[in-house]
Amino acid sequence: MNRIDAAFVRLREKKQKAFIPYIAAGVPGFKETVDIALDLEAAGADILELGYPFSDPMADGAVNQLAANRALQNGLNDEAYLDIVRGIRTKSQLPIVVFSYLNPIFKLGMADFARRAKEAGVDGFLLVDMPVEESAEFQETCRTLDLRLIFLAAPTTTPVRLQRLLREASGFLYYISRTGITGERAGFEENFEEKLRAVKAASKLPVVVGFGISTPEQVRAVCALCDGAVVGSALVRRTLDDKPFADLREELRGVARALISPTKEIWP
Amino acid sequence: MNPHQLPDEWGRFGPYGGKYAPEVLMPALEELEGFYNQVQGDAAFHQELDGLLRDFVGRPSPLYFAERLTELCRGAKVYLKREDLNHTGAHKINNSVGQVLIARRMGKKRIIAETGAGQHGVATATAAARFGMECVIYMGRVDMERQAPNVHRMKLLGAEVVPVDSGSMTLKDAINEAIRDWVTHIRDTHYVFGSVLGPHPYPKIVRDFQKIIGIETETQMQEKEKRLPDVLVACVGGGSNAMGLFYNFLDKPSVRLVGVEAGGEGIATGRHAARFEGGTLGILHGTRSYVLQTPQGQIAETHSISAGLDYPSVGPEHAFYRDQKRIEFASITDLEALNAFHTLCRLEGIIPALESSHAVAHALKLAPTLPKETLLVINLSGRGDKDLQTVLDTMTPESGSPGQQAVPKTTGAVKR
Numbered sequence: 001m002n003r004i005d006a007a008f009v010r011l012r013e014k015k016q017k018a019f020i021p022y023i024a025a026g027v028p029g030f031k032e033t034v035d036i037a038l039d040l041e042a043a044g045a046d047i048l049e050l051g052y053p054f055s056d057p058m059a060d061g062a063v064n065q066l067a068a069n070r071a072l073q074n075g076l077n078d079e080a081y082l083d084i085v086r087g088i089r090t091k092s093q094l095p096i097v098v099f100s101y102l103n104p105i106f107k108l109g110m111a112d113f114a115r116r117a118k119e120a121g122v123d124g125f126l127l128v129d130m131p132v133e134e135s136a137e138f139q140e141t142c143r144t145l146d147l148r149l150i151f152l153a154a155p156t157t158t159p160v161r162l163q164r165l166l167r168e169a170s171g172f173l174y175y176i177s178r179t180g181i182t183g184e185r186a187g188f189e190e191n192f193e194e195k196l197r198a199v200k201a202a203s204k205l206p207v208v209v210g211f212g213i214s215t216p217e218q219v220r221a222v223c224a225l226c227d228g229a230v231v232g233s234a235l236v237r238r239t240l241d242d243k244p245f246a247d248l249r250e251e252l253r254g255v256a257r258a259l260i261s262p263t264k265e266i267w268p
Numbered sequence: 269m270n271p272h273q274l275p276d277e278w279g280r281f282g283p284y285g286g287k288y289a290p291e292v293l294m295p296a297l298e299e300l301e302g303f304y305n306q307v308q309g310d311a312a313f314h315q316e317l318d319g320l321l322r323d324f325v326g327r328p329s330p331l332y333f334a335e336r337l338t339e340l341c342r343g344a345k346v347y348l349k350r351e352d353l354n355h356t357g358a359h360k361i362n363n364s365v366g367q368v369l370i371a372r373r374m375g376k377k378r379i380i381a382e383t384g385a386g387q388h389g390v391a392t393a394t395a396a397a398r399f400g401m402e403c404v405i406y407m408g409r410v411d412m413e414r415q416a417p418n419v420h421r422m423k424l425l426g427a428e429v430v431p432v433d434s435g436s437m438t439l440k441d442a443i444n445e446a447i448r449d450w451v452t453h454i455r456d457t458h459y460v461f462g463s464v465l466g467p468h469p470y471p472k473i474v475r476d477f478q479k480i481i482g483i484e485t486e487t488q489m490q491e492k493e494k495r496l497p498d499v500l501v502a503c504v505g506g507g508s509n510a511m512g513l514f515y516n517f518l519d520k521p522s523v524r525l526v527g528v529e530a531g532g533e534g535i536a537t538g539r540h541a542a543r544f545e546g547g548t549l550g551i552l553h554g555t556r557s558y559v560l561q562t563p564q565g566q567i568a569e570t571h572s573i574s575a576g577l578d579y580p581s582v583g584p585e586h587a588f589y590r591d592q593k594r595i596e597f598a599s600i601t602d603l604e605a606l607n608a609f610h611t612l613c614r615l616e617g618i619i620p621a622l623e624s625s626h627a628v629a630h631a632l633k634l635a636p637t638l639p640k641e642t643l644l645v646i647n648l649s650g651r652g653d654k655d656l657q658t659v660l661d662t663m664t665p666e667s668g669s670p671g672q673q674a675v676p677k678t679t680g681a682v683k684r
């Protein structure tokens with residue numbers, strides 16, 4: 001079974017929710033990314049979104065922009081990225097989703113990169129600026145390779161669009177908690193609960209929520225409404241800190257444990 | 269191929285174009301398309317737009333016979349389509365007024381836009397002021413320095429100008445930041461895209477608002493010469509002034525269409541913005557077209573002395589007609605553009621924008637090779653008031669007369 005699907009089956013059996021961290025591949029370094037991924041798994045993460053950098057990340061806030069720049073400065077390219085995936089795979093079965101923008105993957109050759117990624121141990125793709133209507137060809141590629149193609153749904157997504165998304169999405173549906181870019185924020189958008197309930201009711205796939213989630217309280221609030229939470233900037237910010245890796249790693253472990261704990265309670 | 273049937277319903281011009289936007293934007297793009305289609309048949313809308321174009325923008329813009337330029341070239345008869353005489357000084361206002369009218373009909377309260385040269389920012393701030401709408405303009409820090417007068421104009425018009433410090437701090441980065449604003453304020457904000465770029469329906473909408481340039485040119489040439497022009501030359505940043513001039517002539521095969529890209533410090537140096545010379549197929553800012561990028565698909569840094577041409581991608585419709593061999597493309601270096609700038613100042617008493625100077629420079633190469641009966645039209649897309657500092661910075665005491673070389677101290681000086 002695809003590792004993403006297996007993760008949700010296991011979580012359902014245990015009556016737990018998914019914790020899905022997002023980190024930027026290549027930050028603070030290549031080997032360090034592998035260490036951080038393994039730490040996150042040890043702390044209880046269920047699926048990893050591994051950011052593939054793009055020079056012009058138009059849906060990202062300051063933290064993720066900085067991280068993408070840092071990764072590119074560090075020389076992260078397709079081979080280095082896949083090496084990181086292989087590095088994680090030698091020690092772990094943590095499901096991995098390639099999280100990126102369309103252009104770098106397009107330029108590398110979508111089918112070819114998907115095949116190489118699959119061989120390295122990737123389980124799915126999420127391309128922020130590839131809407132469902134532009135996804136037919138890549139959808140076919142992913143199906144053939146047993147990769148999950150994950151789509152974002154937003155508060156602005158109409159019921160008609162939601163149906164279209166749900167027809168094409170696999171793995172899980174990623175609901176954006178608010179209109180806007182990635183980054184930490186204090187609260188949720190107006191009508192957040194109501195909208196999320198509607199999405200959850202319409203979806204046979206697991207629904208997780210991300211964008212702006214940075215505290216254990218927010219994670220708990222989200223878990224009460226859907227199948228899991230994605231946390232990005234709150235983790236990525238700490239991988240950018242200018243301090244010895246051992247310290248950075250220790251801090252990250254602590255932050256992750258606190259964020260993960262609500263997802264591992266028993267949720268009826 | 270009937271040019272009037274493109275793009276298709278999905279925004280494609282053959283393999284180019286499309287709608288590559290994050291999900292948050294997709295409903296807004298559908299809404300925009302819906303409203304746009306609706307106003308097509310709305311007589312009141314067209315009456316309002318036509319009135320504004322006439323009395324506020326000052327259309328039609330003249331088609332001017334450039335007598336002394338023609339004498340200099342000893343070849344084709346050279347005309348200038350005077351978009352520089354529009355209110356706010358460039359063709360950009362045609363699109364800004366149109367889009368702001370649509371935004372009002374959509375009930376949006378807030379207008380945002382990117383700008384490179386500042387002309388689109390000024391035009392959009394102007395239209396927003398005219399209709400009492402809040403306006404925020406994103407502009408790269410480098411461009412704010414090299415186009416400072418336009419920054420002041422935008423502020424006087426009541427717009428907030430937000431400096432963009434990411435990436436190369438030019439047009440591409442301003443678009444990134446405008447998109448970030450738009451995804452955040454999607455419900456009450458309309459993004460006035462400034463060129464034939466971006467996700468569908470923008471390339472179509474901007475083209476449709478700019479096509480008046482070519483339609484007027486045909487009428488005016490019929491009046492003056494009793495026939496169609498033979499050659500049209502326009503600079504191509506995103507490609508809106510060029511498409512505006514060309515569109516009406518796409519299905520008139522006798523008319524040769526020439527787009528001019530920014531050759532920067534020379535194609536061989538790699539410091540340029542000539543997408544059709546160094547670019548490959550890619551997807552940037554919502555559309556599939558030629559893109560200056562690395563083999564890894566990271567967007568390359570571009571360079572041009574003109575902020576409005578300094579952009580790594582190009583309108584998808586241009587890419588399509590280049591494949592069809594309907595539009596040909598050339599590039600002009602910073603130095604050639606500067607020389608053409610001075611030539612036009614001295615010979616015609618017209619100070620052109622540095623963007624438009626690229627079109628003038630190419631026409632100065634082309635015209636001498638063409639027979640005397642040839643009618644050549646240069647789209648003079650804007651005036652050069654905004655560029656005075658950039659030009660002065662490149663001048664030695666002797667430069668500035670026609671035929672003499674302007675010597676840029678270093679044209680890249682303002683960029684980091």
Ligand SMILES: Cc1ncc(COP(=O)(O)O)c(C=O)c1O
Nearest residue numbers: 387463505506507508509576650
């Ligand atoms: C005067 C002028 N011409 C041309 C351009 C380039 O844009 P486009 O290719 O869309 O006409 C600009 C853009 O800022 C401009 O200000």
